[in-house]
Amino acid sequence: MLTFVGLGLYDERSVTVAGRDAIRSADRVVAEFYTSKLAGAAIEDLEAAHDTEIEVRDRTGVEQSPGDILDDAADSDVVFCTAGDTMISTTHTDLRLRAHERGIETRVVHGTTAQAAASSLTGLQNYRFGKATTLPFERSHAGDDLPGSVVDTVEGNRDRGLHTLVFLDIDAASDDYMRADRAAARLADAYEDTLGVVVARAGSPDPAVRADRLSTLAGESFGDPLHLLVVPGELHLMERDALAALGGAPDTLLEELVV
Amino acid sequence: MLTFVGLGLYDERSVTVAGRDAIRSADRVVAEFYTSKLAGAAIEDLEAAHDTEIEVRDRTGVEQSPGDILDDAADSDVVFCTAGDTMISTTHTDLRLRAHERGIETRVVHGTTAQAAASSLTGLQNYRFGKATTLPFERSHAGDDLPGSVVDTVEGNRDRGLHTLVFLDIDAASDDYMRADRAAARLADAYEDTLGVVVARAGSPDPAVRADRLSTLAGESFGDPLHLLVVPGELHLMERDALAALGGAPDTLLEELVV
Numbered sequence: 001m002l003t004f005v006g007l008g009l010y011d012e013r014s015v016t017v018a019g020r021d022a023i024r025s026a027d028r029v030v031a032e033f034y035t036s037k038l039a040g041a042a043i044e045d046l047e048a049a050h051d052t053e054i055e056v057r058d059r060t061g062v063e064q065s066p067g068d069i070l071d072d073a074a075d076s077d078v079v080f081c082t083a084g085d086t087m088i089s090t091t092h093t094d095l096r097l098r099a100h101e102r103g104i105e106t107r108v109v110h111g112t113t114a115q116a117a118a119s120s121l122t123g124l125q126n127y128r129f130g131k132a133t134t135l136p137f138e139r140s141h142a143g144d145d146l147p148g149s150v151v152d153t154v155e156g157n158r159d160r161g162l163h164t165l166v167f168l169d170i171d172a173a174s175d176d177y178m179r180a181d182r183a184a185a186r187l188a189d190a191y192e193d194t195l196g197v198v199v200a201r202a203g204s205p206d207p208a209v210r211a212d213r214l215s216t217l218a219g220e221s222f223g224d225p226l227h228l229l230v231v232p233g234e235l236h237l238m239e240r241d242a243l244a245a246l247g248g249a250p251d252t253l254l255e256e257l258v259v
Numbered sequence: 260m261l262t263f264v265g266l267g268l269y270d271e272r273s274v275t276v277a278g279r280d281a282i283r284s285a286d287r288v289v290a291e292f293y294t295s296k297l298a299g300a301a302i303e304d305l306e307a308a309h310d311t312e313i314e315v316r317d318r319t320g321v322e323q324s325p326g327d328i329l330d331d332a333a334d335s336d337v338v339f340c341t342a343g344d345t346m347i348s349t350t351h352t353d354l355r356l357r358a359h360e361r362g363i364e365t366r367v368v369h370g371t372t373a374q375a376a377a378s379s380l381t382g383l384q385n386y387r388f389g390k391a392t393t394l395p396f397e398r399s400h401a402g403d404d405l406p407g408s409v410v411d412t413v414e415g416n417r418d419r420g421l422h423t424l425v426f427l428d429i430d431a432a433s434d435d436y437m438r439a440d441r442a443a444a445r446l447a448d449a450y451e452d453t454l455g456v457v458v459a460r461a462g463s464p465d466p467a468v469r470a471d472r473l474s475t476l477a478g479e480s481f482g483d484p485l486h487l488l489v490v491p492g493e494l495h496l497m498e499r500d501a502l503a504a505l506g507g508a509p510d511t512l513l514e515e516l517v518v
Contacts, residue, residue, distance in 0.1 A: 006379075009369065013277040016267055016371065020276055085371070087379035089386070090497040096382075100504050110268065110376050110462055112275065112344070112369040115385060120265075120346035120367055123355075126374060127348070127393070131421055132386035156419060162390055203369055238349040245359050 002073035002099045004092065006085035006111020007031075009203025011040030012049035019081075019109040023050045027076040030069055034059050035091055036083040037172050039226060040204060054081075058173075066095055073104045085111040117202035118165050118228050121209050123242020124197070128233065130157030132165040135183050135229075137176075140169065146186050154191070154231050161234035161259065168227055177225035184229060185218035195253050197230040197243065198222055211247030234259040261332035261358045263351065265344035265370020266290075268462025270299030271308035278340075278368040282309045286335040289314050289328055291321050294350055295342040296431050298485060299463060313340075317432075325354055332363045344370040376461035377424050377487050380468050382501020383456070387492065389416030391424040394442050394488075396435075399428065405445050413450070413490050420493035420518065427486050436484035443488060444477035454512050456489040456502065457481055470506030493518040 003022050008014025015023070023029055031043070031054050038046075047054050072078050086092055087108050099106050119126040133153035135146075150166065157164045166187070168178035180198040187196065192215045200208040200222040208222055214231075235243070235257040243249040262281050267273030274282070282288055290302070290313050297305075306313050331337050345351055346367050358365050378385040392412035394405075409425065416423045425446070427437035439457040446455065451474045459467040459481040467481055473490075494502070494516040502508040 006371075008275055010277075013280065014275055016273055016275050017279055018270075018272040021272065085375050085379050087382070088375055090382060090384050090495065090501070093382045093497050093501050097500055097504050107464075108376075108379055108466075110371040110379060112265075112371055113375045113385075116344050116347055116372045116375055117367075117369050120344050120369055123346070123349060123352045125349045126372075127391040127426075130390050131388065131419070134386070160390070160415060167386075205366075207367075236349065238352050241356055242349070242352050245356050 001077050001105045001107065002069070003077065003079045003107045003109060004086040004096065005079050005081040005109045007038060007081050007083050008111040009084065009114065009117060011038055012045050014038065014112060014203060016109060016111070019111065020050060022109050023052060023079050023081065025077065026052070026079040028072050029054045029079045029081065030057055031055070031081045032057050032062050033083065034172050036170060038083050039201070039224065062095065066098065070099055070102060070104065073099060074102065085113050088113055112203060114167070114202050114226065114228060115165060118199045118230060121199055121202055121207055122197050122230060123246060124163050124230060124232060124239050125236065128163055129165055130160060130162035132167060134167040135169060135178065135186065137169045137171070137178060146190050151190055158233050163233050164231045166229040166231065168229065170226070177227070179225065180222050180227035180229050181218055181220055183227070184214045187229070187231070188214040188218050191231070195232055195249065195257060197232060197247055199228040199230065200224070201226065202228065209247045211243040211249035213253060232257060260336050260364045260366065261328070262336065262338045262366045262368060263345040263355065264338050264340040264368045266297060266340050266342050267370040268343065268373065268376060270297055271304050273297065273371060273462060275368060275370070278370065279309060281368055282311060282338050282340065284336065285311070285338040287331050288312065288338045288340065289316055290340045291316050292342065293318050293432050295429060297342050298460065298483065321354065325357065329358055329361060329363065332358060333361065344372050347372055371462060373426070373461050373485065373487060374424060377458045377489060380458055380461055380466055381456050381489060382505060383422050383489060383491060383498050384495065387422055388424055389419060389421035391426060393426040394428060394437065394445065396428045396430070396437060405449055410449055417492050422492050423490045425488040425490065427488065429485070436486070438484065439481050439486035439488050440477055440479055442486070443473045446488070446490070447473040447477050450490070454491055454508065454516060456491060456506055458487040458489065460485065461487065468506045470502040470508035472512060491516060
């Protein structure tokens with residue numbers, strides 16, 4: 001059996017009890033931290049909390065040479081874990097399908113996700129979000145302007161009154177995380193006076209939510225990563241009240257968006 | 260302090276370790292199960308697992324008379340828990356803002372959500388989903404046809420190549436859950452030969468994923484609730500492979516959607 005366990009958002013206590021039990025009872029535990037990391041726990045913390053050895057693999061070790069993982073999963077219990085929810089993007093679908101093809105049973109123990117936490121912490125309703133997008137590092141994009149994919153997504157959502165969650169690029173291997181002030185500055189090129197909402201350290205014990213003009217957010221600082229940014233569409237009254245109370249958004253800015 | 264704890268998707272082990280710790284150390288634990296329930300755990304199971312007394316409130320008790328909860332949270336640790344993630348919709352934002360107004364510290368311990376699990380179990384990429392929608396019971400809607408809100412959402416997403424998550428109506432108080440076969444039949448009125456994906460019992464030990472024409476899904480049965488339905492937009496190759504392998508979708512149907 002190959003069990004995919006989502007470790008959740010922050011530290012060794014962000015995993016579900018079911019996920020922890022799966023890790024503890026596994027014959028072998030493999031993890032990857034190149035797609036994302038737990039800001040609040042090193043691998044040693046996870047090993048100590050779960051009283052087990054955890055083998056960390058790099059991208060090549062997962063994508064090019066998963067043979068030994070599958071071999072073991074064929075006749076024992078192997079757990080493969082990642083931050084967040086392991087299967088939320090298609091990154092590890094390939095591994096699951098390889099197991100499936102070999103007749104190996106697979107199971108997913110879900111983890112909490114940044115997408116859900118962004119909605120939950122801001123008071124913005126989960127099903128008033130449209131498609132999400134990612135703002136890539138300037139270096140991975142030609143120039144430091146705002147990529148068309150981001151503008152298209154924000155515009156497509158705003159046309160329909162929907163919120164846009166903007167994931168900020170992560171280079172987990174070199175511990176490089178785009179900060180929300182930098183992201184707000186880039187978005188402000190196109191959306192200077194538009195309301196933005198910063199979510200910092202979602203899932204940690206000290207998350208921060210801050211809502212204001214993107215040009216204002218560009219001049220603030222939000223502490224340790226991870227950061228996310230939301231560009232709200234239309235606001236219901238409860239959403240307006242939440243952004244005012246929890247994010248300190250100026251009333252005039254909020255009122256323009258209330259429907 | 261008022262801590263909102265998401266209990267996650269299925270039973271007493273679906274909560275995070277951090278959430279369990281918050282419940283165990285609280286001076287008072289209040290829960291509501293009118294917005295959603297845990298299919299795999301009764302209140303007694305939760306009380307036994309967390310070795311604490313849990314006071315269940317109905318909607319009136321939460322929305323009209325939360326005074327005693329706030330009074331206690333002003334000078335002791337109160338936990339308010341729900342299935343899923345407590346703050347993902349705006350249902351309980353009001354309670355959080357009331358606490359905030361009184362200067363009571365609030366905290367959110369996130370839970371796993373059906374929205375994330377639907378993406379994770381099907382292999383459909385989380386940020387290729389557009390706005391989600393809910394298919395209401397026929398009785399809460401005029402007639403048994405397909406509400407315009409559902410059609411508009413599916414169309415708006417399909418126009419942009421995006422997947423639509425369709426939540427199926429729940430009447431948790433009377434244990435009434437819309438089944439995916441019934442939902443598929445209603446959607447098939449407008450989308451007979453369109454690909455649909457059923458997700459049953461997300462987050463439980465025996466989830467099911469099934470992908471086929473909506474008219475075909477209407478004639479199948481998917482066991483115990485909760486059920487969800489996804490109407491995919493365009494498919495990437497990995498998404499296609501996942502729906503074929505995990506959902507048994509016919510190849511011809513999938514190929515039409517591949518970009």
